[in-house]
Structures are given as structure tokens and as C-alpha cells.
Amino acid sequence: MKPEILELENFLPYRLYRLADTVSREFSRIYKERHGLTRPEWRTLSGLGQRGMMTATELGEQSAMHKTKVSRAVAELERRRWLTRAPDENDRRVEHLTLTKAGLAAYREMVPLAKAFEREVLARLSEEERAAIVRGVAALEEALSSS
Amino acid sequence: MKPEILELENFLPYRLYRLADTVSREFSRIYKERHGLTRPEWRTLSGLGQRGMMTATELGEQSAMHKTKVSRAVAELERRRWLTRAPDENDRRVEHLTLTKAGLAAYREMVPLAKAFEREVLARLSEEERAAIVRGVAALEEALSSS
């Protein structure tokens, strides 16, 4: 362990990134194969399915997406007729987004698959390991959110 | 918690991705501002600095990069004269990559910054939380590597 050497394999930013990339890549197969969705599109669908009605800005906050990603994802889901836009009464810049029947159907189909995926990944860990990853991730999120 | 609803904020793939993205984004400022490196370029520099001499394929394995990323990163670092290629004696398809003095200097300058970054992030956690994230990440890596 010479001090001037950095071991990439043990470097937290790298490990986190690779791990997230692996998990995300594997999970994305589900919505990609199933419906040809991109990640931003999946997150948009997921956000609207969960909350019911949101603005693009809210979507961006909830799912940590840049507003251009939101904009494009919304445009695509609208093109598929999976969501519709409704103007805001008081502020004409704002649009309220809602899933259509078709969008909701896709969402309802995806949810069990997503949950199963998560469950299966976590099932490979011991009880302590599961607790550790949950605790560690939460702690890091908290630590970084205030920076 | 209706069963048909997925809470994105508690969904592991999403949380992991967002966390890694935040950390990686923050860390990237260091090598981006300092030397205008991209992530693949940083990883290449880091890999070669750590191991001394590697082929492009080895680099891809060590740092989990697609071979096109490696190829492009290597090309750019070569353009900067931060690394050189040496043909393999036995296999003329293979090139052995090494950092030049300039590349090594950049690497040596980056290592303490990288370590400091990691230290500072971890310093915001309690001892237990640090142990948890390390344990959890290792466990997940292990669980996914064999899938």
C-alpha cells in the first residue's frame, strides 16, 4: 500500500459507481425489453404512477433527473399516449402530468417486476448484509444531501 | 404502502444509482477542473498509475469499461503524451501501455486529491455507518458478480 498509489478496486466512488451501474443495467433490461423504455422514461412512468399527478419540475426533483431529461421523457411518453398534460389554472407555464389508462396499465405491469427484481437481489445477501447496505446507503445519502 | 405502488425513493436500484451519481459527479469535478479529463480518461490514468503497464483489455477489465471507452481514452491520453504504446513481442495485436513522465506526474498529483475526497466523504459518517457501507457494498458486489 504505497501511499502514492490509489487502488481503484477499493476506491469508494469507483465501487459505488460500478455497483450502481451493474444493478441499474440489469434492472433496465426489464423495462427496456418489455416496453423499450429508457431510464428517464421509466422513472417518469414510475413517478407518475406513484404520485398520480405531477409537474415536470416535481418529477425532476423526485427522480433526480435534469429537466431536459424530464422534458424528453415526458414528450416520448406523451407520444405513446401514456400520459397527458393539463394546464395549470393559475400559472400558464406549468403543466400537470397524469398517466393515461395505457400508461397506468404499463405501470401496474412493471411494479411487480421491479419489486421482484429488488427482492431477488437482496435475497442473495444475509440478513446482516441487507441491513448493512440499507444503513450504509441511507447514511451516505444523508451525508451528501447536506453538502 | 399499497402493494401496487413502487416507492422510487426506497427502491434500491434507484437509490444506488443516485448515490453513485452524486458521489461520482462531485469527485469528477476534481479531475475535470484540474486537467479536463473525462471519467474514462481518469480511470485509464488511474489504472496505469496503479499497475504500471497494462494492455487495453486489462484496463477494461480492471476499471469496468467497455472497450470502446478504453480505446478512446487511451487515444486521448496518448495525444496528450501522457502514455505511450509498446508493441507486444509475441502478439502483434496487443499493445502495452505505460504512463510517460507527464502522465505519471498528473497521476501523482491526483492521488492525494482522490484519497482526500474519499476520506472527507467517509468522515461525515459514524464508525458504524462507515462499516455498514463498506460491508454492504462488498456484499452486493459479491452477490452480483456471480450472477
Add this chain to the structure above:
DNA sequence: TTTCGATGGTTACAAATGAAACCAGTTTGG
């Protein structure tokens, strides 16, 4: 009320990425 800075959202453009085709060289099996 007019003006000016902020805000919701879209678009244009350049850079980064992934998939697949590709080239050169190497190995294997017949």
C-alpha cells in the same frame, strides 16, 4: 404599470456513449 429578475419548460448544439461492423493478427481443427 412597467421593468427586471426568477421560474417552468423546450430546443439547439456539442460531447459522450453503446452496438455492431470492422481490420489485423492468432489459434484451432481438419
Add this chain to the structure above:
DNA sequence: CCAAACTGGTTTCATTTGTAACCATCGAAA
């Protein structure tokens, strides 16, 4: 010995992404 399969690495092309500029609207202050 030769063809076919394979491997290291590069390139091409289409897609995705981020930045910044942009448009329209809004709110506050003069």
C-alpha cells in the same frame, strides 16, 4: 497447410446526454 473461429483493438453510426441558450410567463419592486 488452410479455413474458420476467435481475439485485441479501432471506427462508424445512431442514440443519449449535458450545457447553455432560449421562450413564455410570473412575481416583486420601483
